[in-house]
Amino acid sequence: MAGAEGAAGRPSSELEPVVSLVDVLEEDEELENEACAVLGGSDSEKCSYSQGSVKRQALYACSTCTPEGEEPAGICLACSYECHGSHKLFELYTKRNFRCDCGNSKFKNLECKLFPEKAKINSGNKYNDNFFGLYCTCKRPYPDPEDEIPDEMIQCVVCEDWFHGRHLGAAPPESGDFQEMVCQGCMERCSFLWAYAPQLAVSRVAAEDEGLVSGDQEVTTPENGAHQDESRKEETAGQGKESVKETKAERTNEPGASSSSESGLQAASQKHLHPEAPAPSGCRLRDLQAQRPAQRDTATYWPPNWRSKLCACKDCLKMYSGLDVLFLTDEYDTVLAYENKGKVDQATEQRDPLMDTLSSMNRVQQVELICEYNDLKTELKDYLKRFADEGTVVKREDIQQFFEEFQSKKRRRVDGLQYYCS
Template sequence: MCEEQTVSLVDVLEEDEELEEEASAVLAGSDSDLCSYPQGYVKRQALYACNTCTSKGGEAAGVCLACSYKCHEGHDLYELYTKRNFRCDCGNRKFSGLQCKLYHEKDDTNSQNKYNHNFLGVYCTCRRPYPDPDDQVEDEMIQCVVCEDWLHGRHLGCVVPDCVELQEMICESCMNKNPFLWTYAAHLAVSGTEVLMEGERQTSASNVPKKEEKVDEVVEPSCKRSREEAEPSCGQEGLQAIPQKTDQSRGEEAEPSCRLMELQAMPQKREQSGAVFWPPAWRSKLCSCNTCQAQLSTAGLSFLLDESDTVLAYENKGKSNELRQQGHDPLMSALDNLNRVQQLEIIHGYNDLKTELKDFLQTFAAEGKVVTSDDIRQFFEQQSRKRRRVDAAPFYCS
């Protein structure tokens, strides 16, 4: 028999705190109370697709965070993480019989929205649901920064780098649709992500970092990987600076030449196959001359010149919003409106309750018992009775 795996309360609390932080990074950047529709095509926001309202071959549609709470509570929702330049569809023509509770004056459709198979609850080139009950392989999912689909690490056609959290990825399909990106990849992409041969693509799970359970998505077999604080030390060896030409006669910087053309004139050593991982700040190395800007615009890739477009920038914004909200804690605001005696009474009461709850739980830990909801309810009922006795006690002044 195998030993039963044990998990300490500390482990549970630490994991819960980590999951809360990740959820806050995704959700705090979006408004949970107001529909985002009046803002137009939001640069980046948390989105959901409602299988309850648009199932059985219905048109793909996406709803904002607030509408997922207020208009689709209890529905079967697909979590889409974040997507760029999207306007909330809730209550428009695609939702027959459902009206948005938060904003009524909406157009029939949002013509500039872009949809993919994620809105139908399937992901990756394998078109599987997430989480996938039939997939026994522990694998992480990574989002392409161009098509914004989520792909399994083993289906990327390359070895996933160790510091993947710090890097953006463009899938092989998007690279092939925009061949000029291979030129950048040959000089700017993360080195060491060797391309897998065709026969290795389906058997490369051992080369892929194991997925960790995270909560923004469903806590099953793993997570869709989000980005963390970028560190220049990781993956920077492939990021080469391209010098600007200067006007030698005047000693001044001349009009910049096309960086892409300069790179195209250099030897191309990278095989044009598999997904490409890019190091931090790689977007700042892309050419922004008029010709290249027009090319990016035609391809619908102008956002690649915008470093604030990244998921990392969005998450950092969410974390900043969370910190500001914590700074305006309603409980602390209420305490500020009380006099000094009342503040001390509440603080002492809170500390006493915390101490008694800790002692109460320690008895279960010492005896190896499981704490049930009935145990917790009885504890607070006991506290309530104790409080009533204290309040009813006569007061004597000596």
Template sequence: MYRWCFDQMAEEEEHVVSLVDVLEEDEELEEEASAVLAASDAEHCSYSQGYVKRQALYACGTCCPPGGAAAGVCLACSYKCHEGHQLYELYTKRNFRCDCGNSKFKDLTCKLSPDKEEVNSGNKYSHNFFGLYCTCSRPYPDPRTRSDQMIQCVVCEDWLHGRHLGAEVPDSVELQEMICESCMKKNQFLWTYAAHMAGTAPPNQQNPVKPEVKPEVKPEVTAEADDEPSAKRLRLQGEPEGEEPKGVCRLKELQQIGRSRSQSGATFWPSGWRSRLCTCADCQKLVSEAGAPFLLDETDTVLAYETKGKTLERTNQSAADPLMSALDRLNRVQQLELIHEYNDLKTELKDFLQSFASEGKVVTPDDIRQFFEQQQSRKRRRANGQLYGP
């Protein structure tokens, strides 16, 4: 379950943390930041790309305060054009074109892409662009209320407090995407899929989730009386699994089964659920008229965007890593020797620091200096043929 970016952690009392804890937390924060930002360009305004499929966005409270027109700016413009301004982090939004410097900004011209149309008519805005979230329209973090996780709806892309979802938030990591109650009611066809795939019903009305079974289907699409909800589509008799017969609507198949659930509260969906939606011509028209064709696109997910960002970040880090650059200039024997030396040094440094941790001692600059002096001494002795000894 992705509680992207808006999880709030509160400690009840002070406690002592180790350096390892700090480093691990810092590494986790860096990884989260790279997942959100690495797939967006930090140097060039995204305006020339049109309505970008998904990108990191910000709203400027200084240039576009509440009561005025809502506007969003790309990552690069947040750095280059709005430094020192009050920025609202919007995480990511789909199909958005950068507004920076257009008619919504009275006293600012975009430094990166000054020639823009007055308005981006294809953009969609919400109260998020004024730093407000959820059905309660409160800021984040909210000084007036208790801390609560916030989860993003994959349809309207608003962030909602867990306590305002009208449903219990599942612990299962497999239930990765949430659709809020408002969006479910605007897209009634989703309730049919929810009865077979969504993992959580409103409190005290939760349907049991049982292991998937493969129903025996007759040539006329029916289901046995004791069928349990299945995440897979129903198959006609003799149809090879994995193939979708032409002219068969998966949504109508599920509707004929007649399985239902209470139509209230947010719904939570498992990984890959979008691939199980029907893509027949009628269903494509249905989701298009509902303004949600992205539901049929598995690459629209935030998970796909984050994965792309992490991959780009790792690639960039490898290219900038001095060790990797040095390895590229060496032959294979030299590469192996350098890697062994590096791993040995890392292991010895870890053991050295662990000895201080186990005894509760503080590591001083002199201790670190002494460690590396010992390493140099050992290296010289090895070079002179003295392979053993401290």
């Protein structure tokens, strides 16, 4: 059939799938939103050093200036562009309470171009193996060319290291219905969190550890303190009621049994069935610890807003400060809050001007624009691939050079066309 073959006589099944410009623009918009979330509104032109220890920001480590064996250091987004554009960088995603190190004493032969008047060292900064491109308890790079197992990496909200899901002692919930993770090491150091885990955490729990089933079977259950054997509970309550009835009957048949003795017996029986709960101490953590929560050598997974349920009494706040985890009481410390801030800062109420322009064109103009766009996209992809292969950062000058060369090529193509009139 005539329609069975496409361009150049190739079968239509071998042709590349058709993607509309609208699809491309929507995909670009999604990628832009993700970038805004990661950057969190970070300034790409001004060094963040003047802001002090930034609450949370996108950071990078330069293995060219501070290779493994040297002191670790972190640089802000603007310095990654301006001062380390041709260097090999590790993207650290975000870190809390960090001040840009670019050009300080850790950088022996480099002076910051954006803010050279820096102190020799930032004593408040915290570092880990991430600053040398190593992650998890296995201390491997990411992506790891030697790791053939596809495994999502998750950041611990306390130490901010990244971990393979299979190295956390407890697999992430299959539903992914959690906001934050605390790794095994941080759960051991912040053992008070185990008191909250039965009520708040959402984890994949080995059933045999709980004595629920035998064998290797696993159950997935929210650790919310509601997992109880209801039948045993009802049986116990029933036996208690029968005991009260028998005792009451015996007392009623005794000579001289008074109403006061009956009421006293009833009160005693009710107290036996429903013992008074211990008086609250005023500290939620202390009340939960009185229930003797179990502790395991695993990570824990926590739902949204779990931080707001942590006790904020004077003693607990002092403990958080001593453990250097006072940030757990701050809902705005979460990565989710940081990402939302980035999206809000970059949001615009105006519609995309390119979409408006496209919709106002006729069919011929739309086709011409799409062809131009495809040429631009192909050449830009090939141009940026060189930087990705070399592990270098794309600077503003590189982008300007690309567009100058692209415009020059376009002019040569247009000037080379010949027009004939009949």
